[in-house]
Amino acid sequence: MYRNGTAHNSRGLVQLALFSAIIIAMAMVPFLGYIPLGFMRATIIHIPVILGSVLLGPRKGAVLGGVFGLTSLVNNTVAPNVTSFVFTPFYSLGDVHGSWASLVIVLVPRILVGVLPYFVFKGLKRLLGSTPGKLTVSLGAAGFVGSMTNTLLVMNLIFVFFGESYGAAKGIAADAVYPFILSIIGLQGVPEAIVATIIVALVGRPLLRFTSSKV
Incomplete structure (x- = not known):
C-alpha cells in the first residue's frame, strides 16, 4: 500500500511538472500561447x-495557476509595455509605479483559474452524469468558467487598483475607463472563453483516461 501511495504521488508530481513545463513554454515562445482569430489574438x-485543475485537482491546479501568474510577472518585468505596471511591481511608467496590487492582479486570478474549474466540472459531473456527451458538457463548462475567471478578475482588479493610471497609459478619459474594460471583456474575453470551452472539451476527455485524479 505504501508503495502504491508513493507511485501515485510520484505520478502526480510528474503530471504537475509536465503541465508546468507546457505553461512555461507557451509563455516564453512567441505566439505559442495565442491563436490568431483575425480581429484579435485569443489567449490560450x-x-x-x-x-490541470480538472485532471489533477484544485491543489495542483492552484500551483499551475501560480506558475501562469509568475510567467506573466516575468514577461511584464523583462519585456514591459505601457500597461505592465498593473502586472509587476518592478516596472514604472513616468510617475506611475507597480505595487503590491500588481502582485494581486497577476497572481490571484491565475491561481483561481487553477481552482474553480475543478469544482465546476465535479459539480456538473455529479449533476449530469458521466456519459461521454455529458462529460464533454461538464468539461466545456469548466473551460468557460476558468477562462472568464481570468478575464473578469484581472480586468476588474485593474480598474479597482489602477483605473485612472491604466486609462492614462491607454490615453482614455477617466470616465471612459470602465466602459473600455467592459469592451475588452466582451470583445476579447468572451471569444477566449469560447476557445477555451472547445479546447478543454475536446482535449479533456482523452486526457481523463491517463490521469490518476479521481474525477
Whole structure:
C-alpha cells in the first residue's frame, strides 16, 4: 500500500511538472500561447491551467495557476509595455509605479483559474452524469468558467487598483475607463472563453483516461 501511495504521488508530481513545463513554454515562445482569430489574438496559455485543475485537482491546479501568474510577472518585468505596471511591481511608467496590487492582479486570478474549474466540472459531473456527451458538457463548462475567471478578475482588479493610471497609459478619459474594460471583456474575453470551452472539451476527455485524479 505504501508503495502504491508513493507511485501515485510520484505520478502526480510528474503530471504537475509536465503541465508546468507546457505553461512555461507557451509563455516564453512567441505566439505559442495565442491563436490568431483575425480581429484579435485569443489567449490560450490559461488552458493548461484549466485542464490541470480538472485532471489533477484544485491543489495542483492552484500551483499551475501560480506558475501562469509568475510567467506573466516575468514577461511584464523583462519585456514591459505601457500597461505592465498593473502586472509587476518592478516596472514604472513616468510617475506611475507597480505595487503590491500588481502582485494581486497577476497572481490571484491565475491561481483561481487553477481552482474553480475543478469544482465546476465535479459539480456538473455529479449533476449530469458521466456519459461521454455529458462529460464533454461538464468539461466545456469548466473551460468557460476558468477562462472568464481570468478575464473578469484581472480586468476588474485593474480598474479597482489602477483605473485612472491604466486609462492614462491607454490615453482614455477617466470616465471612459470602465466602459473600455467592459469592451475588452466582451470583445476579447468572451471569444477566449469560447476557445477555451472547445479546447478543454475536446482535449479533456482523452486526457481523463491517463490521469490518476479521481474525477
